[in-house]
Amino acid sequence: MSVQEVPKESLKAVIPDETERRLNIGIIGAGRIGQVHADNITFRLRNANLVGVSSGSRKLAERCSLAHGCEPYYDYHTLIENPAVDAVCICSASNQHTDQIIAAARAGKHIFCEKPIDTNLEVIDKALVEVRKAGVKLQVGFNRRFDQNYRRVRDAIIAGEIGSPQILHIISRDPAPPPLEYVKNSGGIWMDCAIHDMDMSRFLIGSEVEEVYVLGAVNLDPAIKQYGDVDTSIVTLRFSNGVIGSIDNSRQAVYGYDQRCEVLGSGGSIHINNNYQNSAVISNSSAVKRDLPLNFFMDRYTDSFIVELNEFCDSVLNDKPVPCTGLDGRAPVVIALAAKKSYQESRPVRLTEVDLPLPESLVGWDGQ
Template sequence: MKTIRIGIIGAGRIGKIHADNLLRLPQTEIVAISDLFAGPELEAWAAARGIRHTTKQTNEIIANPDIDAVFICSSTDTHVPLIIQAAQAGKHIFCEKPVSMDIVQTAEAIEAVRQARVKLQIGFNRRFDHNFKRVRELVQNGTVGSPHIVKITSRDPNPPHPDYVKVSGGIFMDMMIHDFDMARFVTGSEVEEVFAQGGVLIDPVFADHGDVDTAIVTLRFSNGALGVIDNSRKAVYGYDQRVEVFGSKGSVAIHNDHPNTAEISTAEGIMRDKPMNFFLERYNDAYIEETQQFIESLLEDKPLAVEGNDGLQAEKIALAAKLSSQLNRPVKIGEIPELYNQTLELA
């Protein structure tokens, strides 16, 4: 029985989640885990899981001939160089989203992967969620007919820490990028044009960093469909994750997942508990499924469920949305290279 030997780069929250999920898979072995802040704490954590090697040196992962695949879970700015190095070392790669904040660099990373003939899966975990998979299925099997209108709602229960706002890349690249991928995933169509509107309605800290906390983006797809995404950094009732695809033969709408189905009736009204709290809880099963499918793709040499190009396309749409918001006009994805250069010149 073949085993995929894994090295994990980055032992933050998401790196540890992937590690725990990988440990459940029979044909997987975690060989080593690296982190800038590796030390006794990480060692203890690793030991409890039978992971023998911890290190501060990324290179000890990349250069290790006993490692078949790496999980890149370090900060976004390290993704591209690590992908290139890992690809050149012949490792398969799972990389968290976004690949980078810079579509030229993302494209370079993808090119390196292509040349090395390794596999690269991007961490768009929502593609593996029971609800959103069902939407895609109902579009693909024709139940809703040709998509006409796509609506995606994605609202976080709480804004990120102010320190993170500064380096997040902004709402479009940090948060809505998931929804751009979802739009492509559920429709099976490319986005051609976007128009973005944003506002600072929750916390002025977003304005301080040239960011917004509330945004609506409309999309025009290559198959003629229209779409709209709304994001908020703060929904007091909890994590709000919905999608609706309306088409010529019907529609499918996803409601939130709740921790239970209890309907509580009192003199005040009819109540149910708030949706599942946040992404780690809400997408717990999707995270498990995404690692599982990555490992299966390696074991059976099957196509990946999310490829490098999916990461690149979502980044392009995010960039277009950001520019649209700044220029207050619709931006075509096809304009991105040119606008991108202008933006660089202006900066």
């Protein structure tokens, strides 16, 4: 039995086929999600190679790069400027995203950026302008689009298995609330939690949301009220193609991470259920029961993180459209802003009330 040394070079096995190419990626940000992507690039993706990990925290940068056999960087600019880097994967705090997008775009590097791009539309648009100008690819990390359950819903709709969509319901409840300190700076339940569902609603229905109305409630900690936030919410949606829908969010479903949706169409309906650790059903003298659903987003959505990055690499390597563009990253922010306004003013809010006019240089762009 040996104590292993640390190989500093690339650690990913390859079949040395001359035609196989890999995208050389640098990760910016070494927190939880950065580590997830580092792991996936290193151990699971055939078409990616991890060049380095940068973090403002020297310790995190070192720990994460060592664990994945690559170089640590203490300043993201250095990483971006490394000519060996083809693309960056931005996993930093949300308020740093656009600076890093802009830096990468100017350096001609392709960009995978965690959601949300930012919570300020003006700031987002400035970044998108740079992306378009640079002609680099930008994919936003709405990972649930790559989950097998949601994909099946989307596929069913596209294939006409349920006819024309008419009603959408999304249920998206967390197993437990984050600390109050986090909630305070989270941008509120709509920008923080529901934004995934707002993206999902556009993704599934294939149409833009025009108007929202929000019912909110505080059930867990009254202190949350002082931040203008809630822990329980129903957002209703009206889409431009006539579909109507609702998004149900809660910061706490005691039975676990509850992630379901349902679409009624003219030809039928489709719904997806939660994922479980096992399929065992136990019947005893008091009940027929099974274990709780998977409790943590990393367990529930494990594969989606691999698939999204795999598709990003494929998009860049083979010059295909990215599956979730910068404009796709922008749109749910508008919905979240409208939701907050609706809650504050207790009335339906049209998205045009909160949206900004697109910068001229983005007009007509499809995000690719």
